[in-house]
Amino acid sequence: MKAMVVTQYGGPDVFSESETPDLHPGPGxxxxxxxxxxxxxxxxxxxRGTIPIxxxxxxxxxxxxxxxxxxxxxxxxxxxxxxxxxxxxxxxGGYATVTVADSALTISLDGFKIxxxxxxxxLPNAVTAYLSLTKVAHxxxxxxxxxxxxxxxxxxAYPAVARSLGASRIVGTVRTASKLEAARELDYDDVVLAExxxxxxxxxxxxxxxxxxxxxxxASSLDLMAPLGRALLVGNASEHxxxxxxxxxxxxxxxxxxxxxxxxxxxxxxxxxxxAKAVLQLLEEGKIDFPVTLLPLQNASEAHRRMDAKEIxxxxxxxxxx
Ligand SMILES: NC(=O)c1ccc[n+]([C@@H]2O[C@H](COP(=O)([O-])OP(=O)(O)OC[C@H]3O[C@@H](n4cnc5c(N)ncnc54)[C@H](OP(=O)(O)O)[C@@H]3O)[C@@H](O)[C@H]2O)c1
Numbered sequence: 001m002k003a004m005v006v007t008q009y010g011g012p013d014v015f016s017e018s019e020t021p022d023l024h025p026g027p028g029x030x031x032x033x034x035x036x037x038x039x040x041x042x043x044x045x046x047x048r049g050t051i052p053i054x055x056x057x058x059x060x061x062x063x064x065x066x067x068x069x070x071x072x073x074x075x076x077x078x079x080x081x082x083x084x085x086x087x088x089x090x091x092x093g094g095y096a097t098v099t100v101a102d103s104a105l106t107i108s109l110d111g112f113k114i115x116x117x118x119x120x121x122x123l124p125n126a127v128t129a130y131l132s133l134t135k136v137a138h139x140x141x142x143x144x145x146x147x148x149x150x151x152x153x154x155x156x157a158y159p160a161v162a163r164s165l166g167a168s169r170i171v172g173t174v175r176t177a178s179k180l181e182a183a184r185e186l187d188y189d190d191v192v193l194a195e196x197x198x199x200x201x202x203x204x205x206x207x208x209x210x211x212x213x214x215x216x217x218x219a220s221s222l223d224l225m226a227p228l229g230r231a232l233l234v235g236n237a238s239e240h241x242x243x244x245x246x247x248x249x250x251x252x253x254x255x256x257x258x259x260x261x262x263x264x265x266x267x268x269x270x271x272x273x274x275x276a277k278a279v280l281q282l283l284e285e286g287k288i289d290f291p292v293t294l295l296p297l298q299n300a301s302e303a304h305r306r307m308d309a310k311e312i313x314x315x316x317x318x319x320x321x322x
Contacts, residue, residue, distance in 0.1 A: 002018070002096065003020055003097070004059065004096070004298070004300040005059055006056050006057065006059075007057050009048060010048065012303075012304035012307075023100050025071065025075070028072055028075060029072040029100050029101060029102055029103060030068050030070065030101055030106055031068075034064045034096060035065055035066045036116050036120045036317050036318065036319055037064045037317065037320075038062070038153075038317050038318075039303045039307055039316045040154070042062065043062070043307070059093045060095050061092060061099070062089050062092060062262065063120050063124045064085070064086050064101075065085045065116035066083075066084065069098060078103065084106050085116065085124070086105055088124050090263070090266050102269060105265060105272050107123065117319070118292055121290075122157055123276060123280070125153060126282065126283065129158045129210075129279075130165075130279050131264065132259040133208070139162065139167065139207075140207070144168055144204065144206045144208070145206060145208045145210065146170075146171050146172075146173075146206040146221060147162075147171070147173075148173050148194075148212065149173070149174070150191055151172075152213075153315045155210065156288075159188050160187050160288045161279060169189050169204075170187060170188050171191070172186070172188045173192055173197050176193075179313060198220050198223060201224065204224060206221075207226050207228075207230070208230050209232065210232050211231060211234065213236075214233070215239075217238070218233065218244070219243065222252065227252070227253040227254070228253055229255075230257065231255065231256040232259055233259070291314030291315075292314055294318075294319050295316065297318040297321060298321065303316050
């Protein structure tokens with residue numbers, strides 16, 4: 001098998017193409033012939049070592065689409081060749097022609113007419129949206145939701161999922177005017193520029209704030225939160241820490257809670273499939289759809305260069321062309 005290996009912490013040029021022995025699944029695992037591997041901002045944080053939880057050399061890639069290659073001991077619910085997409089694999093290994101995954105975190109695409117590139121771009125993030133909105137924010141019908149970085153990879157999955165769970169009004173923020181149009185293609189009722197936030201919507205109140213950006217965006221959202229509002233801290237794209245006063249949370253009757261899908265599903269793998277079932281329907285109906293840029297797997301460096309340069313609208317996906 002072939003893999004794109006991160007050889008050391010650093011810039012987008014630290015990838016090396018390498019030939020390694022084929023992987024085989026252990027008990028409860030499947031191996032997958034990878035057709036598509038998603039690239040996310042977390043891959044950049046890991047590569048640079050700003051989140052140093054994996055030491056080089058390692059094969060990055062948290063989410064893949066492909067077909068089942070081999071079944072590990074005890075796995076009976078897949079057939080060889082079945083089209084699948086994985087949820088977030090804390091084991092990494094996606095930038096390769098073959099990977100292994102926990103079968104509980106592997107979702108069948110059998111019978112669904114969903115492009116695998118869109119499936120790997122959207123399904124894991126839509127599952128993150130579903131789990132965070134239901135299990136952490138406990139979203140109720142008629143609630144208002146504010147989503148920062150509205151056209152980012154993770155954020156793009158939220159509006160359709162929130163709407164399907166009964167959200168009433170959904171507002172997004174984007175940093176640049178060029179991204180307003182793409183965001184308005186999604187299920188937002190309104191999208192405003194981050195530079196006009198919060199003044200542009202200062203008369204509104206939100207029950208749920210979804211924040212993959214961090215820093216000032218979250219801090220200035222607290223004033224727009226309704227009593228008993230919940231802010232979901234789901235990322236830190238800005239790489240800035242946020243200072244939140246405990247007195248603000250107390251006196252405004254609001255809460256901020258973090259959610260990280262990989263960590264959650266590692267401890268609760270059985271939560272993955274029910275969430276995936278709920279969002280697969282939305283994908284098939286075209287309710288979660290955003291631009292996907294395809295590059296060959298060999299071009300992992302170029303994908304990371306574009307990711308670091310913030311040149312991407314929607315998501316970037318590596319296609320196995322080996
Ligand atoms: N909780 C989870 O389980 C989970 C799952 C997936 C991802 N994440 C995390 O979520 C975050 C986003 O990941 P992603 O893959 O969606 O990245 P992405 O596709 O690059 O999206 C990042 C978004 O944040 C915006 N942004 C970046 N810096 C900003 C700043 N300083 N001020 C305002 N907006 C800013 C970007 O706007 P521009 O397009 O204008 O740059 C973009 O819309 C990362 O921290 C990632 O680790 C968490």
